[in-house]
Amino acid sequence: MSPAGMLQARLVGRPPVVEFSRAAADVPDDLWFALPVQLGSARGSRNGAQRLAVPVERFLGGRRWLAEACTRYDVGLDFNPELLELLQRSQLESAALDERLAATPSVAAAAQAAVPDVRVAADSRYIRDLRAFQDRDLRKLLTLDHGANFSVPGAGKTSVAYGIYESARVAGQVDRLLVVAPLSAFESWEVEAQSCFSTPPRIQRFAGHIPHGTEVVLVNYQRLENHLSALAGWLLEGRAHLILDEAHRMKRGRSGQWGTNCLNLAPLARRRDILTGTPAPQGPRDFIALVDFIWPNQARRILPGAALVSDPAPETMGDVSQAIEPLFVRTTKSELGLDEPHLHVEPVTMKPLQRNIYDALRSRYVGMFDLSRTDQSLLAQMGEVTMYLLEAATNPRLLARRVGGDDAVTFRYPTLAIAPGSPLSELIARYTDHEMPPKFEKLAQAVATNAAAGRKTLIWSNFIGNLLDLERLLAPHQPALIYGAIPHEEEAGSLAGTRTRESELGRFRNDARCQVLLANPAAMAEGVSLHETCHDAIYLERTFNAGQYLQSLDRIHRLGLPPGTETRITFLESESSIDEAVDARVGLKAQRLGAMLDDPDLVTMALPDDDDYGQVIEDVEDLAALFAHLEGAEDQVPAA
Template identity: 35%
Template sequence: MAHLSLDNAGRLVLEAPFDDPRVGRALRGPLLAFVVVERTDNTIVLDKVENNVEAIDYLAATVGQVGMELTLGADLEAAVSSHAAERAQLEDARKDDHPTYSALPVPDFRPDVKLLPHQVRGVERALQVGNFAEFSVQGAGKTMTVLATFAHWRERGEVERLLVIGPLSSFQPWEDEVARCFIDQPKVLRWSGSGAIRTRMVPAYRRSDIVLCSYDTAWRDVQMLGQQLRATPTVLVLDESHYIKNFEIGARGAAALELAPHAAKRLILSGTPAPHSLLDLYSQFAFLWPGAKQDLVGTPQQYLTRLSRSPTPAADLRTSLGPFFHRTSQSELGLGEPTTHTERIPLSVVPPGQARVISLLENKLAVEARNLPTKMDRELLSQWRKARIVRLLQAASNPSLLSSAEDLPRDPRVTFDVSELSSLIAEFRDGSVRAAKIEWAVQKARELIAAGNKVLMWTWWVSNIHLLADVLEEFNPLLLYGQIKPYEDFDDPSEVSRERNIRDFKTRDDRPLLIANPSACAESISLHQVCHNAVYVDRTYNCGQFLQSLNRIHRIGLPKGAVTEYWIPVVDCAVERSVDRRLQQRQRTMYDLLGDDAPVLGIDWKEETVSVDSDDEAQAAFQDLVTELPG
């Protein structure tokens, strides 16, 4: 007899008579498929594996060859049962005759809180399918859809708790929506603080109805959270699920995939589920259906092959994954199309020093690209490309950025040397000359604020945030970027936080300007009630953050008669043309997948109008950029 169980760390523990020579010989080879972390006479501890059920099948067949039966511990018995049930559930969801559920009325919701028709549709689909993706456009009310779905499942006794993993900026919106929707307020807990504090918070976790956790904290606490998921039937939600989009499964994705099998229900939310490519979807749907992943998306290699062989991969994925996601487009929300103002700035009107810097860097890169060694370490080549993309983006935005190493690789072998440009850069660094887009954005902000508008300014560079804050100091601008703490400390009203700055921007007439970095707050923040103008000082190849940022001021609840306006200055140079083209291409791919008729936002370069999120994108962006270089 052999017995397989899980220890507290989630590792497989195999007990068998290994001292029997026949058994030892039979198992020695098959056990090479695992990493053995501990061994005693009759017990072997195997390191955690991606799929426990596949490991069970493999080990059961192995011990069966020597006439032994493999028994399972309670956790693994439950995993096998859950796996079988999930595969059956997946097949039921694909059928047209699956049971229907009514979303209305929503249990425990306030009578004056009404689901909109597209939210009703989303709730009913989630109740039918069980593990579901809500991919509606940003601002469609996905949070409320999840809360209503949770309320139904809780009333039916299928779950007791909701665990939301999302960016830090999502915590306050979740808390606000919970307070708005429920009659009897659920207990909401922010799972945050130091490791010691979180350990002491476990009793509070068990008393809570809704727990909010960041992706980074979930990665650190994967074992502790896994224990809580196993102890209490829970809906596990990934908010802004594109955070785990890395096809090679980064740390965030690995933590989410490890937690997924322990949840009673799973939901993912994103308005931009595939901001880079269709590969972004693999880990998200693997999280939704861990027990039926093979039936839905297959192995990573099978998924890659499937995409490469299809002449219409986006449409094909929409057909196969369509039963498991819901999308509400902007046109369905009846918001009205936003107005985009693009100011194309020819190099002939750019400050001469900036035009010279851009021209010299483009020519230097063209020479380097032609002479690039045919053999270079893959990681080194990726860093080499990123360094050059960053330097060209900096030159187009504000040449003073070239004097710092902000967002640059540290390896000296990939440095894009700009020391010969120091005299040209100096005039921008000391403020005697302003870069073209900085000057344009400053004048546009002053014009809009003078007309009584609040203004949201976006820039990817923290140095630009401080420069703009100094130049526009008469408006006492509020700032949002990563170094500012995310949470508000009510014990210290003088301390600055992103939460406090957002609230002040929304509520104070004397704070009409918010200058923000999309990395810190492109997601989960709603400003549409008070702000209808966004000025983009610069953009990068990061399509997800760009699309998310657009919808901070264009979403459900827009005041009647309000018109959302985007203001985008663009220098007519290689990197700016490349960024615009790549952003348009990636928008089209995602909209084709989702069946969305949204217009692709870009610049018509035929009309005279007055950072990189992955290694794959760095390669594609660089190849696109090279086509724009001289020579």
Template identity: 30%
Template structure:
């Protein structure tokens, strides 16, 4: 007889009576079983331990090999059987709902949502919530601004009433913390007992994970980095007998790589939760292989993907064969996710005003012309360089071009991995850059101030977007000169709640307050384009400059165009651009790509968009021609 068990080191097979034949040993060797130094024992370890255990037992059963399971192995197989059954039930439920059948659980749940919750869900949210309830451990890939958090909270309230959940544990970027607290109170009608697990010393956090020394919270808020540091403590919290945790992975595209440290910590926590949900509006930002880890998080005990299918999806994605990868992916995940498209939200049509054409002032025009001429001259010798060097040079040159189109004073700053002397040894040009801030105001600043003045006279708040931090503070300085209160949100803005003075969350909440006097928010899309809702009090966004990052651009558009305010209120978008410059080219390219990307994303099965045109490459080719 064989003894088969699980230890901390992996699977151990003890051949007590020497019943393993050479063929059996060969098969086990294929599964990476090796002698472990103990008499008559072989062992296998690795990330797929549970899956390997199932393969071994199936093989032994098929070949009539008598074996006995140790307690750990027996428990693991039992959990896997339960998880496989749960996955199949979820798949069946998802297929039925998407085929138009109403689940039996829908009627009492919807009665609860419509009569017991103070916030009424919209039609698309009720459908999403019914799907989430019926398809346990599902994913919600609805577009940004659709109200995914309200859907989760409605399901959580119902499950807690049934005694199936006690706490909601949200892991995501810090920017989602305040919105989750607001949505909790708005949806459930009562403020949550909140435990924020970020921005405090680790020793203090450890005590908060212990239900014996700390009260169990209604809502836990945790960053991905904190979860990475505290994963073992989070698992203990999830497994405590006094608690049942609904684990929410918000902005889940942060953990798309299965071999990433954040992804591993999320996967570890997911195994201990009683229920899981993955939320993101952009599930496949780079390839369809990104989906594999998302669904392994929602189903950590038994992956929805057979190993051969997962490997083939990864291979086809690496080869850029996206259509082939999509054909293999879609039937696996289609029953396990819900998606609300932008067209389903019933929002008013946003108004993109014609770009405001601005004439450059004398010095910035001279600097711009100098840079363009130098780029064209230097590009003539690129043919003798290697591809990596050429790529770095092109990115650096285009960054200098964007800097002069934003604020010529930026030209004195250092650019990572770019040390080319683009401006040559012209001392007069160097002097113009060094003294620019004291000698000239960029033409777009003057036009921006006039635009803000008009909006203020109409009683409107406005968010101004720029991609350069120094430009943000330059714009704030000019607003303050006009006696206008304006605040900046960027990577430098403090986030810790213990910070004295302004923090990112305080600034945003103050801006959203109609009586605060703060009517101008100046922000960087990379720091403020995700998990932020400004739509209830702000209908105007001004783009002072643009980058080539279309995903961030689309995210920033959604800050003022969302469910719960934009159904009957028009959102206005203003763009400033210098005439007779390549800024018109950048605007046209990113507008076209944004339109195509929005079309790609606004379908039932979201596409990845790696095959969309490279704006940087296109702009550079036009520049040097």
């Protein structure tokens, strides 16, 4: 018997939505107006009495409700071929997910062992020799329709991802790849393609259009919003593989723009993978958006209920790890097999004028704050104090000037208020006429020694003024320079001769005359690999943020280092200064973070990136260390 009415559904638009239409007499109003309530309304749509649009992923998630409602109202469903194909593919994925979650460990292991080597497959271009842990991860991920790689930073996740893509391409499952990643990661995808493929695919950094014949498109999270239509169209023109690199950036899901855009693209891809070494920077709830991207609308079915509440207990992370273990891989830090870097603290004795400035500044702060307080509300304020003390301990010149406006833009704290004519202001004003910062002298000696031995040097500083001063001081070594005002190629546009981060990195890597790279951790927090070029790093100063330190260390100490390579890390620390307190705290926290990176289970941890650089002072223990340093000289230093 034919249904009393017919509800038509079409996949239309770019990005696509599911558009319903009806003849008013055929479909009851109760069903019609329940559709947007149950399935949501597509952004920008104008729903009415005869036509309405709902998001694709909400349609897929609500298909059971829709079928039951149509049966109840005796209404048939008519899908166009594109929507029918999408629906059938979603149903197959759901069945495959159920099968994988129900599989015993022995069944999963047998499936993994049976995965063929992508390098010997017919028509395969993949030639990369993988480490044992990478091969293990690749095989497991290839037993999944969609997967997650939560290996630690520096584990070669890009190479594994290219192996997944090429396996799926050879099998006829996909014919193109869209990678959503931070700008800083683009270079890694381009360079790794040269090592992974005998004939590398044509890769295009997305700049508003996609040239014909492009096989791999790289786009950053910020550009998705204004170009979702073009990217969705490109995905639908073929059989697409969609990868999110540093996927934790879309952790807010539908509550954030980046998460919304990624979730909108997800159903359009034949395969989806996510890469991140820190999948849960804030807690178990971060997994909801990630799982919903890989397996649309399945997070609340896969994740334990305790992870879905507004404030999950810390122990919930173990339950999450167990629940999704069949769906992800994770290589730990120790599995990388890297030789430990040689860490060396180089004490630096302040010269008399710098010591007077530092002690006067410290004395001033002793009188300004209640040093018995150690509450969270002080973290930001005392972060400002820390930065001024670091300036004084490194280069007091920074306290008196702002170079070309760059410091004022980049610094994350307000201008230091020192009364003109005060003893402290007079000391600072005289500084540049009488002393060279002793850290600069030590640094120049170390760079010259390295250069004579044919070793390049990476120099880290949080202060733009230091980098610009060092660029002049180290001019004979033709230093490259990267900080916030140096744009990426995409940001620089077509202006000829513009200095970009890519051109500076290229000069440091390939120009024998360029012996030094001066860098700000905020501008090189992730994605840049220098381990084939440089094995010496010198830190002019560090903040209390241990994550920033570990991320910067990964630039030259990562997978791919030949066995026996000596990686040397030097910390210049002014004696009896904030540097010593920072060193003690960062060393302790780095050990804790290192233990987390070596945990095969998932943990709550965050590392900085170029959109979330992190705080100078992270916790009350840092605050206590700062106050202890301030109190240590309270009775000895002169009043400012």
